[in-house]
Every structure is written in structure tokens, then in C-alpha cells.
Amino acid sequence: MTTPFTSPPMQVEQEWTDYNGHLNMAYYHLLFDRAVDAALVPLGLGPEVAAETGASVFTAQAQVHYLRELQTGDSVVVETRLIEHDSKRLHYVQTMRRVGEDEPAAISENLVLHVDLNTRRVAPFAPEVLARIADAVAAHADLPLPKQVGHRVGLRRD
Template identity: 70%
Template sequence: MTAPFTSPAMEVLAEWTDYNGHLNMAWYHVLFDRAIEQALQPLGMGAQVAAETGSSYFTVQAQVHYLRELHAGDLVVVDTQLIAHDDKRLHYVQTLRRPADGTVAAVTENLVVHVDLATRRAAPFAPALRERLAAAVAAHAALELPKQVGRRVGLRRGAAEPAAQ
């Protein structure tokens, strides 16, 4: 089991860039999504498993930190680190980076829930899947977490309030 799971290299396409001349934020999500599909498929999660078993996973929370611009032609990889799981949920973090120089462009932290596709409700992981997830989480436990993990979105109250007149 690799720790972390690292995606194959992916190229930032010109049509993914916006009027600012860099990768549009929506496409960061596409790159992260492609990488998580590849990381979780060998563990027994993904499109084929959903079709065969009627169970899948839905993202219930995601936070992205955009750290560096990416441009058309940039090659990137995504490292996926599994942080924790319980009977129905999986918590993971992904780091999008340029493999040529190691520059981290974005970090996303996500929580997914295992779902019975017939009922569209949360459902426990099958015992064998839960064991594979536990092994992967244990294999990733020694990895350092990106400093963005666990951060809140927002401004501290009073941090930028104008002075009273």
C-alpha cells in the first residue's frame, strides 16, 4: 500500500484557464476528483463497485486552499492521504503539486459518507471494505498532515472591523 496514494501526472489544459490566465477554481476540483477515484478504486470504492454493489460514497464536506497559480501546460499530481474513518465516513486530504519542482498549488480536505444508492441514505461500509480502509489509514498515519487540515473558513470577529466613529 502506497503512502500517500499519488495520481499519475495530469496536464492543465488551456480550456481550463480563465480570464485571469490561470487554472479556474472549478478545474482544481476536477483534478482532485480524478485523483480520489484512482486512489479509492483499489480499496473497493468507485464506479465499478457502485454498479456491482449498489453502494458508493458522496462528498458531504470539502474545503480547498488555493496556494499557487497553475497555467496551461503545467503537469500536476495529487497526493491523497487518508486521515480517519468510522463505520460510514472517510476523512482525507489531497495535495495538488507540480512534480517537477514540488510546488504545492492547492490542498483540499474532504469528508465522504458511504451511501446505499437504492435508499440514498448513509450506510455502513461492508466489513471487508472497513478493514481495507483501516489498513490504508494506518499506512498513512505516519505522514505529516498539511498545515491546512482542520482550518476554519472565515474572519475572526473584530479582526477587520472599522473603528467606531
């Protein structure tokens, strides 16, 4: 079990930039979404498993913190750390960085639900998947959490 799960490098495409000259917010989500497979596949939750078993995960909640601008040609990696789980849900955080840099460009905190694709209802993880998730959560327990985890959206009151 890798700690944390790390995506292969991904490159920011020209057509993903907006009129402000930087990566549009929608494409941060695209990069985070592509990167989560680096964690889901070894857990037994990847796209092939969804096709074979009719079970997958749906995002119930996501919060992204945009910390540094990214531009065309930037190469990024995403680390995924599992935080906690129960029989039907998985809470994780992803940290996006430019390749070779320590400072995060963005942080994405997510809660996903395990879903039976036939009924489109939340269902328990298969026992072997739940065991892998538990192992990964334990392996990731000592990794530092980004300070953004658990923060709510809102204005500070002065």
C-alpha cells in the same frame, strides 16, 4: 497499500483557464475528483464497484486552499492521504503539486459518506472495505499533514 495514494500525472487544459489567465477554481475540483479514484479503487470503492454493488461515496464537505497558480500545460499529480474514518465516513486530504516540484499548488480536505445508491441513504462500509480503509489510515498515520487541515473559513479578528 501505497503511502500516500498518488494519481497519474494530469495536464491543465487551455479551456480550463479563466479570464485571469490561470486554472479556474472549478477545475482544481475536477483534478482532485479525478485523482481520488487512485485511492478509492484499491479500497474497493471505485466506479466499477459502485456499478456492481450499488454503493458509493458522496462528498459531504470539501475545503480547498489555492496556494499557487496553475496555467495551461502544467502537469500535476495529486497525493491522497487518509486521515480518519468510522463505519460510514472517511476523512482525507489531497495535495496537488506540479510534476517535479515540492511546493503544493492546492490542498483539498474532504469528508465523504458511504451511500447505498438504491436508498440514497448513508450506510456502513462493507466489512472488507472497512478493513482496507483501516489499513490505509494506519499506513498513512505517520505522513505529515498539511498545515491547512482542520482550519475553518473566516476572517481573522485583529
